[in-house]
Amino acid sequence: MLKIKLEKSKYKILCLGAHADDIEIGCGGTILKLIENNSDIIINWVIFCANRVRKKEALKSANLFLNNSKENSIIIENYRDGFFPYIGAKIKENFERLKQQISPDLIFTHYQKDLHQDHRLISELTWNTFRDNLILEYEIPKYDGDLGRPNLFVDLTISQCNKKIKYLTKSYQSQSTKHWFSDDTFLSILRIRGIQSNATSKYAEAFYCRKMIL
Numbered sequence: 427m428l429k430i431k432l433e434k435s436k437y438k439i440l441c442l443g444a445h446a447d448d449i450e451i452g453c454g455g456t457i458l459k460l461i462e463n464n465s466d467i468i469i470n471w472v473i474f475c476a477n478r479v480r481k482k483e484a485l486k487s488a489n490l491f492l493n494n495s496k497e498n499s500i501i502i503e504n505y506r507d508g509f510f511p512y513i514g515a516k517i518k519e520n521f522e523r524l525k526q527q528i529s530p531d532l533i534f535t536h537y538q539k540d541l542h543q544d545h546r547l548i549s550e551l552t553w554n555t556f557r558d559n560l561i562l563e564y565e566i567p568k569y570d571g572d573l574g575r576p577n578l579f580v581d582l583t584i585s586q587c588n589k590k591i592k593y594l595t596k597s598y599q600s601q602s603t604k605h606w607f608s609d610d611t612f613l614s615i616l617r618i619r620g621i622q623s624n625a626t627s628k629y630a631e632a633f634y635c636r637k638m639i640l
Contacts, residue, residue, distance in 0.1 A: 436466045436467075436468055437460070437464050437466065437467050437468065437531050437532070438468045438469075438470075438528070438529065438530045438531045438532075439457075439460065439467065439468065439469045439470070439530055439531065439532045439533075439534070440469075440470045440472070440524070440528055440530035440532070440533045440534070440556075440559075441453065441457065441469065441470065441471045441472065441533075441534045442472050442474075442533065442534065442535045442536070442548055442552055443472070443473050443474070443536075443548070444473075444474050444475055444510065444536060444542070444544040444545050444547075444548045445473065445474070445475045445476065445480075445507065445544065446473055446475070446476040446480040446481065446483060446484035446487075446502070446598070447480075447483075447484070447487070447594065447597075447598050447601065448473070448536070448545070448566060449471065449473070449488075449534065449564075450487055450491060450590070450593065450594050450597075451564075451566050451567075451594065451612070452534065452536070452564030452565060452566050452631075453534045453562075453564045453631060453633070454491055454590040454593065454594065455580070455582040455586050455587055455589075455590040455616065455629075455631050456534075456580045456582070456631050456633075457469070457491055457492075457534075458491065458586050458589055458590060459580065459582060459586055461492070461494050461495050462494070462586075465496065466496050467495050467496060467497075468495070468496065468497045468498065469492055469495050469497075469498040469499075470498070470499050470501070470524075470528050470530065471488050471492065471498065471499065471500045471501070472501045472502075472503075472524065473488075473501070473502045473503065474503045474505050474510070474517065474520070474544075474548065475503065475504065475505050475506070475507045475510075475544065476502050476503075476504065477504070477507075479600050480598075480600060481502050481504075483597050483598045483599065483600060484502055484597075485500065485502065486596075486597045487593055487594065487597035487598065488500045490593040490596070490597060491593055503520065505517060507544070508543070508544060509544075510543060510544040510547040510548070511543050511544075511546075511547050514547060514551075517547065517548075517551060518551055518554075518555075521551045521552075521554070521555040522555065524555070525555050525556065529559075530556070530559055531559070531560065532559070532560050532561075532562065533552060533556055533559050533560065533561045533562070534561075534562055534563075534564055534633075535548060535549050535552040535561060535562075535563055535564070536548050536549040536552075536563060536564065536566075537549060537563040537564065537565050537566075537572075537574065537634055538550070538553075538563055538634070538636075539572060539574060540565075540566070540570075540572055541570035541572040542566075542568070542570065545566070549563060553636075560635075560637075560638060561635075561636070561637070562578060562633040562634070562635055563633060563634040563635075563636075564631070564632075564633055565615075565632060565633075565634075567606065567611060567615050568606065569606075573615075574634070576619070576622075576632035576633055576634050577633075577634060577635055578632070578633040578634070578635040579619060579622070579623035579625065579630045579631070579632050579633070580630055580631045580632075580633070581620070581623070581625040581626060581627050581629070581630050582616060582620075582625075582627060582629045582630055582631060583627045583629070584627065584628070584629060586629075587612075587613060587616050587629045590612070591609050591612045591613060594607075594612065595607075595608075595609065613629075616629040616630065616631065617629055619631060619632040
């Protein structure tokens with residue numbers, strides 16, 4: 427199995443999430459690991475939907491995850507939850523503005539076959555807008571049962587896993603009544619992906635990579 431290390435001065439990362447907590451669930455552990463391993467990392471964190479309560483939670487969470495990054499920016503939009511395909515033109519314009527402002531080395535976005543319409547549109551617009559960038563699509567466990575067969579894995583230590591879960595549950599109190607939003611849900615998917623990738627640490631986050639140039 428080929429292993430690739432992301433090591434570069436001033437590595438620029440763009441994280442895209444349809445809703446508050448999507449980025450953290452999908453790639454929060456990887457972000458923590460990248461920040462630990464890259465002192466000059468620059469992260470742009472963009473959320474497209476959050477009401478007043480969830481915006482406050484999203485800011486708290488993003489600041490926890492990005493605390494040790496050298497430079498970061500957090501953008502939280504307020505597009506209507508569940509209606510992204512029907513207001514796609516406005517969101518597309520937002521992506522075009524991002525393209526003018528940011529030239530990332532790596533982009534994290536939603537899985538192209540995610541069955542949630544908002545997630546899927548963000549993935550489509552990511553590929554429409556950023557054609558010459560490395561894009562990794564993350565997964566989110568939920569009711570739809572749309573978890574697939576990822577082809578790229580990032581090993582995580584148990585410490586990184588615990589930190590990810592702690593930040594999530596500490597920040598998003600509004601989600602605590604949802605039975606899927608729990609420590610065991612998040613740790614379980616990390617353990618399963620760790621088994622699939624034969625991770626030495628036993629845990630991993632998984633991604634879908636359509637194109638990569640070596």
